[in-house]
Amino acid sequence: xxxAASPEPAICLEDVAVEFRVPHERVRSLxxxxxxxxxxxxxxxxxxxxxxxxxxxxxxxALGLIGPNGAGKSTLLKLxxxxxxxxxGRVRVWGRVAPLLDYGAGFHPDLTGRxxxxxxxxxxxxxxxxxDASYERIVDFAEMRDFIDAPLRTYSSGMVARLGFAIATEQxxxxxxxxxxxxxxxxxxxxxxxxxxxxxxxGGTSVVLVSxxxxxxxxxxxxxxxxxxxxxxxxxxxxEVLGAYAERPLAGPALPAPRAPATASADPGGLGARRPxx
Numbered sequence: 387x388x389x390a391a392s393p394e395p396a397i398c399l400e401d402v403a404v405e406f407r408v409p410h411e412r413v414r415s416l417x418x419x420x421x422x423x424x425x426x427x428x429x430x431x432x433x434x435x436x437x438x439x440x441x442x443x444x445x446x447x448a449l450g451l452i453g454p455n456g457a458g459k460s461t462l463l464k465l466x467x468x469x470x471x472x473x474x475g476r477v478r479v480w481g482r483v484a485p486l487l488d489y490g491a492g493f494h495p496d497l498t499g500r501x502x503x504x505x506x507x508x509x510x511x512x513x514x515x516x517x518d519a520s521y522e523r524i525v526d527f528a529e530m531r532d533f534i535d536a537p538l539r540t541y542s543s544g545m546v547a548r549l550g551f552a553i554a555t556e557q558x559x560x561x562x563x564x565x566x567x568x569x570x571x572x573x574x575x576x577x578x579x580x581x582x583x584x585x586x587x588x589g590g591t592s593v594v595l596v597s598x599x600x601x602x603x604x605x606x607x608x609x610x611x612x613x614x615x616x617x618x619x620x621x622x623x624x625x626e627v628l629g630a631y632a633e634r635p636l637a638g639p640a641l642p643a644p645r646a647p648a649t650a651s652a653d654p655g656g657l658g659a660r661r662p663x664x
Contacts, residue, residue, distance in 0.1 A: 397480075399439055399462070401474070402475035405433065406435055439458075439475075439613075451613055463563045467485035484563070486567045498534065503517070507520075507553050507556075516557070524549075530545065566597055593607075612630070
């Protein structure tokens with residue numbers, strides 16, 4: 387099921403699919419893989435993590451992605467962030483994207499919080515001058531003043547998430563992607579995040595939020611997309627889709643459906659996402 391959100395979309399997914407090859411044997415190095423491939427000794431299963439998903443997100447709209455673990459929600463965020471390329475279909479994005487996909491993404495555990503602030507900000511496309519000008523605001527928003535010169539390995543996951551959120555949202559992005567980011571921290575910090583979140587939306591930022599917190603999704607998002615086994619089950623007003631999701635029969639883990647085992651060629655590139663066989 388697909389639905390257009392706005393005559394001016396910020397994100398557009400058109401019949402998107404992502405397929406991964408899952409090797410049957412553990413391969414410890416690229417050299418070992420190449421040898422096994424030349425000997426025709428590597429086999430794998432092809433799994434569709436996402437299949438035939440189409441939807442749009444309008445400018446200034448907040449869309450929630452819900453579904454069980456393994457349903458493909460985080461994979462969709464990575465497609466929008468251009469971390470992954472689709473095996474089939476098309477992903478179009480207009481504007482600067484701020485992805486908050488993983489608490490530790492773009493951080494180094496042996497560097498201090500200050501050093502990681504500059505490293506992560508640079509990876510997000512911010513200049514040294516912009517980071518110098520924003521440094522005090524970032525540290526204060528993250529509430530990290532007493533720990534900013536300590537190594538990141540001494541931080542809790544909540545501290546890392548606070549710093550990452552503060553860096554990524556210091557300058558208003560056109561598109562904000564959040565994967566369970568608001569599930570960490572105390573209520574005071576969560577309230578600060580929601581305040582900034584709402585200010586961005588009012589300024590025209592489009593948001594895609596992945597969360598298992600139905601109350602958060604209902605309060606933050608106008609529409610919700612329900613993803614199950616890599617497919618779009620339903621998309622529509624938040625209350626309507628969340629209600630249908632709550633009434634669904636409980637089932638086991640939403641694992642992608644396996645395809646027939648295959649044998650490797652000598653192409654080492656077969657370890658990543660690929661186009662489905664026709």
